[in-house]
Amino acid sequence: MPRLSLNRYLSALSVMLLVATTASIPQAAERKLVLTGSSTLAPLVAEIGKRFEQENPGVRVDVQSGGSSRGIADARSGLADIGLVSRALKPDEQDLKSFTIALDGITLIVHKDNPVQTLTDPQIVDIYTGKITRWRAVGGADRPITVVNKAEGRSTLELFLHHFQLKSGDITAHVVIGENQQGIKTVAGNTSAIGYVSIGTAEYEVSQGVPIKLLPMAGVDASVENVRNGRFPLARPLNLVTKAESEGLVRQFIDFSRSERVHDLVEAQYFVPLAH
Amino acid sequence: MIWSKHSISSPSRTDARLAGWLSIAAGLAAAVLVLIVLFLLHESWPVLNRIGWLRFLTDAAWHPSEGLFGLAPMLWATLASSTGALVLAGGLGVASALFCRFYAPPSAARPYRRMVTLLAGIPSVVFGLWGLTVLVPLIARWQPPGASLLAGILILTLMILPTVALTADAALAAVPKAYLHGAAALGMSRSGTILRVVLPAARSGIIAGLLLAAGRALGETMAVLMVAGNVVQTPHSLFDPVRTLTANIALEMDYATGEHRAGLFVSGLVLSGMIILLAVAALRFGGARSHV
Numbered sequence: 001m002p003r004l005s006l007n008r009y010l011s012a013l014s015v016m017l018l019v020a021t022t023a024s025i026p027q028a029a030e031r032k033l034v035l036t037g038s039s040t041l042a043p044l045v046a047e048i049g050k051r052f053e054q055e056n057p058g059v060r061v062d063v064q065s066g067g068s069s070r071g072i073a074d075a076r077s078g079l080a081d082i083g084l085v086s087r088a089l090k091p092d093e094q095d096l097k098s099f100t101i102a103l104d105g106i107t108l109i110v111h112k113d114n115p116v117q118t119l120t121d122p123q124i125v126d127i128y129t130g131k132i133t134r135w136r137a138v139g140g141a142d143r144p145i146t147v148v149n150k151a152e153g154r155s156t157l158e159l160f161l162h163h164f165q166l167k168s169g170d171i172t173a174h175v176v177i178g179e180n181q182q183g184i185k186t187v188a189g190n191t192s193a194i195g196y197v198s199i200g201t202a203e204y205e206v207s208q209g210v211p212i213k214l215l216p217m218a219g220v221d222a223s224v225e226n227v228r229n230g231r232f233p234l235a236r237p238l239n240l241v242t243k244a245e246s247e248g249l250v251r252q253f254i255d256f257s258r259s260e261r262v263h264d265l266v267e268a269q270y271f272v273p274l275a276h
Numbered sequence: 277m278i279w280s281k282h283s284i285s286s287p288s289r290t291d292a293r294l295a296g297w298l299s300i301a302a303g304l305a306a307a308v309l310v311l312i313v314l315f316l317l318h319e320s321w322p323v324l325n326r327i328g329w330l331r332f333l334t335d336a337a338w339h340p341s342e343g344l345f346g347l348a349p350m351l352w353a354t355l356a357s358s359t360g361a362l363v364l365a366g367g368l369g370v371a372s373a374l375f376c377r378f379y380a381p382p383s384a385a386r387p388y389r390r391m392v393t394l395l396a397g398i399p400s401v402v403f404g405l406w407g408l409t410v411l412v413p414l415i416a417r418w419q420p421p422g423a424s425l426l427a428g429i430l431i432l433t434l435m436i437l438p439t440v441a442l443t444a445d446a447a448l449a450a451v452p453k454a455y456l457h458g459a460a461a462l463g464m465s466r467s468g469t470i471l472r473v474v475l476p477a478a479r480s481g482i483i484a485g486l487l488l489a490a491g492r493a494l495g496e497t498m499a500v501l502m503v504a505g506n507v508v509q510t511p512h513s514l515f516d517p518v519r520t521l522t523a524n525i526a527l528e529m530d531y532a533t534g535e536h537r538a539g540l541f542v543s544g545l546v547l548s549g550m551i552i553l554l555a556v557a558a559l560r561f562g563g564a565r566s567h568v
Contacts, residue, residue, distance in 0.1 A: 066533060143420070146420050152338075153528050186412070189412055190422055
């Protein structure tokens, strides 16, 4: 199975161990950071937290997932020092301060031999809702389209649905996948398939010679670079949010998470690190 | 009466201590099953309590984020893929066991049996990877999208074939020699002996092996997840993509929260129920076997 899943299990395990140890060993001098929120961000922040602990002995970082809305609520109520929110703050959330630590972009992919070079947003919506069922309708060969969709609850699915203003019930898929890798293998093995995956993963696989093609969105090429400079439309910021001006340990953790020292961790989760 | 000290009727202190430890170990093993079922019930309780059992069977679709929890299509998919695999593997497995026992020369039969045993040890994810990169594109060229009930059945067949072949082989080996001698004395042909004597005598053993294989097919996750397409729908043809109950849990567990998560535990509960029913059936056949 793809490495990502193992990573998630390991990080979940480490979070559990962390909770268990912090709960069972009372240490007076210990300082503790509590972070809660987005399940997209939790595995990454758990990894960052581990490195932060190594560099700052005596500090414990406790990460719990439960969705971006929990991140907002816990940061507001003070239950968590930092909330994890995998989207930009809404207008009614401007009382909170947000710090972007990475970007998440997804791209549509088709097989390399598919003659279709670009799709408009309405065409993508029509393909995913089953209104267009053959490639000929969008300038391709006369073959049925195999629609590859993500499983319920995946952050890429949420971002995709949100961007195209769809509900998961609207989509008529032919293949449902879990990990990015499975999506790439499915599209690489089927010349009439279309799917969407994290840009970081797709770019890497293309460089490894996997026969897939990244489609541009609204005229913007799908690349990690265009996600980083904010031009690519199908992307979102991954944020740490705090209630007030942060100081002390919280400030230190936020600065650490935004620094180059965690870029390898960000990339290991197929997110896009910030430009420096 | 030198032996009386070691007899079962008056156990020594060492025996008594050993019996104590063994009973604790056995009790733990049995308790694990009870604990698992209790855990599944506990975790799925929030959603079962709120919407009840029936909605899981009657809801039109599986969209937990929109409050729809229909498990029925996945139940059918699980049954269809396991049944299909069982039919294929049953035929092939029994045929291979018969060949091995009655037709193959010993020089071929022994290496063949070793190879089947090795096949049983190949991890399921390897079958899945092969299915995803070879089998699915092959079917896709013929009947897109390729990832389908058929691909799931074929992969499951490969996986349970060794179980069926080996248990059938053992069942055939257990047929008393006297039966074969009797058949030979009556002048029966080899095919007649196999059909009228050997197979009826080995029937319960073969069926017990099939039930064991069915348990593996029902519980298989990774390989099926990689090739079956995972679309939640009741299959109407072999080429429809389907999602099994196990794949449902594996696909969504990482990210599920709240009622969605509880709904996945209901999938697990249903699956465990099916496996327990199967195990009971296997026990009954296993019991019948001793009367042959």
